[in-house]
Amino acid sequence: MSAEQRESHGYNELRGEGWTRLLAAARRRLERTGGALDGDIGLTGPSEAERRTVIGITGRYRPETAKRLAVPLRDLDGYLYDRYGTGLLQTLGRLHGPLRDRPAERADEQARREQALTSAHSSRLAGQGWFAAWLDRVAADGTLTRLVRRGDAPLLDAAVRVLERLTGDGDHRTGSPYRVPGVLPLPVLAEWATGDTKALVPGAPLEQLVLRALAQRAGDGRVVPRERAGRRALWESAGAIADDLASQVLVLNIGAEGDTVVCDWLRDAADFGIPFRLTLHQLATDPVVPAARTIYVCENPAVLRAAAGELQATGAALVCTEGVPSAACHKLLGDAVRAGARLHWRADFDRAGLRITADAVARHGARPWRMTAADYTAALGEGESTPLAGPPAASPWDPGLALVMEESGSAVMEERLLPALLSDLTCA
Numbered sequence: 001m002s003a004e005q006r007e008s009h010g011y012n013e014l015r016g017e018g019w020t021r022l023l024a025a026a027r028r029r030l031e032r033t034g035g036a037l038d039g040d041i042g043l044t045g046p047s048e049a050e051r052r053t054v055i056g057i058t059g060r061y062r063p064e065t066a067k068r069l070a071v072p073l074r075d076l077d078g079y080l081y082d083r084y085g086t087g088l089l090q091t092l093g094r095l096h097g098p099l100r101d102r103p104a105e106r107a108d109e110q111a112r113r114e115q116a117l118t119s120a121h122s123s124r125l126a127g128q129g130w131f132a133a134w135l136d137r138v139a140a141d142g143t144l145t146r147l148v149r150r151g152d153a154p155l156l157d158a159a160v161r162v163l164e165r166l167t168g169d170g171d172h173r174t175g176s177p178y179r180v181p182g183v184l185p186l187p188v189l190a191e192w193a194t195g196d197t198k199a200l201v202p203g204a205p206l207e208q209l210v211l212r213a214l215a216q217r218a219g220d221g222r223v224v225p226r227e228r229a230g231r232r233a234l235w236e237s238a239g240a241i242a243d244d245l246a247s248q249v250l251v252l253n254i255g256a257e258g259d260t261v262v263c264d265w266l267r268d269a270a271d272f273g274i275p276f277r278l279t280l281h282q283l284a285t286d287p288v289v290p291a292a293r294t295i296y297v298c299e300n301p302a303v304l305r306a307a308a309g310e311l312q313a314t315g316a317a318l319v320c321t322e323g324v325p326s327a328a329c330h331k332l333l334g335d336a337v338r339a340g341a342r343l344h345w346r347a348d349f350d351r352a353g354l355r356i357t358a359d360a361v362a363r364h365g366a367r368p369w370r371m372t373a374a375d376y377t378a379a380l381g382e383g384e385s386t387p388l389a390g391p392p393a394a395s396p397w398d399p400g401l402a403l404v405m406e407e408s409g410s411a412v413m414e415e416r417l418l419p420a421l422l423s424d425l426t427c428a
Contacts (some may be wrong), residue, residue, distance in 0.1 A: 011084075014095060018053035026076060027092050027099060033265040035089060040072040109148055116144060116153045123160045125167065130217040137216075138209070154207060158193045159209040162200075165189065166210075167217070175327040178228040184240045188189050202231070214238050229324060236327040237353040247280035249329040250320040252304050253313060255291035257339075261284040273312030275304060280328035283335075290336040292317030295426060296369060297333070299323065299356065302415050307425050315425040321347070322354060330363070344369035346421075347375045350411035354393035354402060361397055368419055369424070379417055385410035 014023065025041040043050055043378040046069045053063055054069045057079045062069055077088035084091065092099055117139060125131040138144050138156070147153050166184070190199040190206070199206045211224045214234050225231050232242060241247050256263035260281050269276040270291075278288070295317045298304060304320040321329050333343060345366035347353030360366040386413050395401040405411075414421070 001020065011091075011095060013082075014091065017047060018048070018049035018197075018269065020175060021050065022053060022071065022076075023092060023095065026088060028083070028097065029073065029256070030089065030092070031100045031102050034101050036089065037073045037077055040070045041076075042068050042070045044068050051239045096415060109145070112153055113139070113144055116148065116156045119157050119229065120160050123164060125160070125164060131163070131213065134213040134216045135214045138212070138387060143209075147205070156208050158199070158206055159213065161193045162189060162206070162210050162329045163213055165192070166214075166240055182337060184411075185244055186235065186240055186242050189240055202228075211235075239327075241280060241327050244281040244284060245279050245330040247326045248277050249274050249332050250301060250304060250322060251278060251332070252308055252318040252320075253292070253315055254295070254317050254332075257289045257291050258287070260286045260288070262288055267291075270317075271310055271313060273315070275308050277330060280331060281328070284332045285326055286330065288334065289333065289339045290317065290341060292336070293341050295319055295333070295336055295341050295343050297321060297343055297360070298347040298414060298421070299353060299367065300414055301419055302404075303418060307417055307422060310422060311426055315422075318425060325337045325360070326354070333364055344424075345368065346371050346414060348413050349379065349401075349405060350410065350413075351388055351390045351393040351405075353414075354395050354405075358394065358396055371395070371401065372398045372419060373404045375417070376401055376404060376412060380408060380410060385412055387411065 013019070021043055024043070025043065028040050029039070043054070045067060046054070048064070051064065051066065051069065055062055056073055057071055058075055071093075080091050081087045086094065089099065094216065100245055117135065120126075120135055121142065123131070125279055127157070144153075147155055166189075176415050186200045187197040190195045190201075193199065193205065199202070200210070201207065208224070211231060212236065216226050217399040218234065218237060225234060235242060236247070251266070251269075254266055254268045254272060254276070262278070262287075264276075266276060266288065268274075282288075298318045299321050301320050301322055304318055305313045307318055319329065319333065325333075333341075337343060343360070343364055343366035345357055345360040345364075346369040347356045349371075355369055357366075361368065385408075386408055388405065393402065394408060395405075
């Protein structure tokens with residue numbers, strides 16, 4: 001029998017019932033130990049064919065009643081070499097492909113993890129508590145390991161570059177992305193950080209990494225909002241937007257100073273008391289300075305709709321945030337404040353409304369508008385209310401408001417205050 005015939009005959013035999021589980025166990029053991037031929041492997045509940053195979057390898061009789069058969073790896077290696085001309089490692093490789101060196105893989109994986117973390121910790125943000133906490137969680141919860149195993153470890157470095165760009169001057173070694181003044185679109189940011197304009201689309205690994213960090217920075221721990229509006233607000237809190245055309249603000253009787261097309265539209269709308277929508281793109285490319293020196297801000301479109309219907313052009317300037325203020329809303333009102341306007345701000349009497357109002361006070365120096373404990377108590381007694389939801393919030397401008405809201409456990413939407421609000425807008 002030629003060497004080739006011998007090898008072919010042997011390998012066919014090794015694919016039989018008596019060998020299949022034994023060689024599979026040997027492969028698992030050798031891959032786990034990096035190919036070391038130390039120790040033995042075992043078969044539990046061996047078949048008759050397996051029992052005869054083990055007897056042939058070891059030269060020792062094993063009774064039919066044996067529940068487990070052990071085979072030293074060196075005996076198996078020697079048997080295969082003597083009978084088929086190839087040792088255990090070479091035989092397994094020819095039968096089912098090269099063996100994995102799992103210890104080496106683990107060491108390489110750990111080295112790549114450490115390299116990614118070392119690079120991230122070299123960021124100028126490393127001294128900030130939220131950044132360090134974010135990295136600790138990414139390393140501890142398996143996120144970084146999954147990135148490394150997929151070959152996506154560079155995404156952690158890309159996430160750091162995005163965070164540096166959003167929270168400061170960016171990476172001076174690579175420059176900063178082009179941006180329209182006041183606008184940082186996510187596709188532009190993604191292309192700058194990775195070369196791929198879609199790297200920050202919803203659900204992408206990089207988007208998830210960055211949003212987790214921004215949630216940590218905002219004080220929400222590892223919680224990233226599931227709903228689109230919450231994710232948009234998280235991006236906008238750091239100065240980035242998904243779409244500068246989708247980011248809008250609803251206004252009434254704002255008027256404008258300037259000779260631009262958008263200013264003309266605003267003046268015409270104010271002259272007829274018509275509600276008007278502005279996009280962030282318009283505000284960024286065609287600057288608007290509101291003519292009004294006193295601007296009221298509400299949360300719900302029903303208030304603005306009522307003002308437009310009953311007061312028309314005679315009412316005060318009114319801006320509606322439609323929930324969490326958009327980037328367009330913040331830009332319009334920020335520009336108005338810098339031009340000397342005074343903001344009177346209100347939202348629903350719920351925990352989200354308290355946070356929205358507190359942020360407006362801190363960010364724009366706004367004055368709360370009918371947002372006192374007395375206003376809440378009076379409105380609470382005028383109808384049924386829904387339970388408060390979400391994490392508790394403070395009311396720094398009137399600490400008693402948050403306390404009485406928590407005591408009652410009820411939310412009051414601002415539509416219940418509509419007669420008083422319209423009266424304020426009429427007298428303004």
